[in-house]
Amino acid sequence: MRTWPRSDASATSGGTVSVSSPAQPLVSPPSTPAVLPVGGVGAPGAHRGWLITSLVTLYLIWGSTYLAIRFGLEGGLPPFLMSGSRFMLAGSVLFAVLWLRGAPVPTARQWASSAVVGFLLLGIGNGGLVYAQQWVPSGVAALVVGSLPMWTALFGGLFGQWPGRAERWGLALGFGGIVVLNLGGNLGGHWLPTVAMLLSPLSWAFGSIWSRRLPMPQGLMSTAAQMLCGGALMYAFGLATGEHLPTTMPGARAIFAYFYLVTFGSLVGYSAYGYLLRNARPSLATSYAYVNPVVAVFLGGVLAGETMKPTAWVAMGAILGAVVLLTRKR
Template identity: 30%
Template sequence: MSLPRKTMLIILAFFAIYVIWGSTYLLNKIVVTEVAPLYLASIRFTAASILIFIIAKILQLNLAISKRQFLNNIFAGFLFLVYGNGVFVWALRYVDSGFGALEASIQPLMVLALMRMIDGKKIKTSSIIGISLGIIGMYLLVSQQQLTYQENSLIGIIMIFTCVISWSFGSLFVARAELGPSYFVNTGYQMLSSGILLSLISLLLGETWLSPLQWSGSAQLSMGLLIIFGSIVAFTAFNFLLKEVSTEKVSTSAYVNPVIALILGWYVLDEHITMQSIIAAIILLTGVYFINSKRTIKPRMHGR
């Protein structure tokens, strides 16, 4: 018996945010070695939004949304893409892509903590165990000598942590906010507004704008993959999942993303994986497993 269409879409969407997003750490790392980070993000999201609107027109999707929906999409785009992604890519200049992915894997812990603060929901014992393991795992991860003494690595670690907060709050916001009826079109508005804002910030900070024609072939290919798969496919899947399943479940992408990123970083960029990183990853991911192994918080029912 074949799976219902909605179930199949959910499975494919989870594959997108698990595997595709796991690879974006590597792709961003490749491009950011040649291209200014905020300029990189502005090109990625502006190009993706233009392609989304072209595809939406071909598919005859309605692009009209209300003023409130438009403003909500701009705010969501800022939390996810301008701060959550733009600053994250900037921080990858100071830490390995695999390390950045591992630090980002505390997102389920952050989502749970924010739901406790915002909704006043009780955190169960299994969640407390998970949070404790997460803290221990993060301490092991950031206390390594080779990380501590890298120039500006502490700045990168702190900024990635603030990105995790921004992304986690954005996830809760989108799950509750009034957006347009099409997940695909919503993604387009979020990316267009974010791309424009990132361009302005890049100019204000005096970043060097290098023509894509002057990039290396690997950087051009990586940017193409980021635009099509990392932005259009995976981010649309992410918006879809936030409305269809509970926010905690969506945040479990943090289980798989670090594994994909570490393997690719080691295989492609020859990034070093220490035994302490492996132990920290196991402890940290065990922590987020404890949080999500049981339904600690009832998912909010979404009206249709």
């Protein structure tokens, strides 16, 4: 998860807030970036270059993290210990770098806010996704998370900005896509993973909207604090539910997937997301929802032999059409 620009409450988030697909970069400029004027979508010159770089990062990297999560799970890594340690490791590295560069350490109140946002975005948002991927194909998981803008629009309304007529049609279309996805058996047929999968984007959206009203640390320190807090909560939950690290060394593919998630999914991707949320409209920051399902389905088919049922393709059209209706106005 971060502090949101104050200009738009109706759009939202692996991979991640100040931050997140699911994820704000070490690609940030040496100095604290200037926040855009209200309603701005970018700034000229180098600042625009950072925005474009962050967008491409989310489009490609967060779309690939779904397959990396699957490879980690197949290699025997337990879901919550894998995700929790991934974010704690990435958060520790980012926190150390920022601290050595003189960034202020969060106050107790800011740590508390970071824990709340980290719990919603990472603990439930990412944790529910990883848990469900033990039964759900990576492409379908990305498709469900692609419903994030629908939930963002809904929670934006609860906080005072109800969606307009086109957005309401988008909400109806998107929820219809989720129903088709479930009726077609694409969510695995297990009720608990299905609930976890559906709660994932809902929690991410709510945490993203609510974080705008919480006292968060500044800049990338917010990202680091959220990853540390959210990762620790996930790791503790994994231990409490009986998860344990594998007794034998996981295969090379699982190890590579894990460090790919640490480096690119968390450290780079979550940082890029937070940078966009601070410097662009939320609708632009969450535009990765258009691209991630396509990337995930392609990679899942090519590298893991995943296939999608016809009902999943129908649901994809409905959900992505809903995202278009929800964001086109902005």
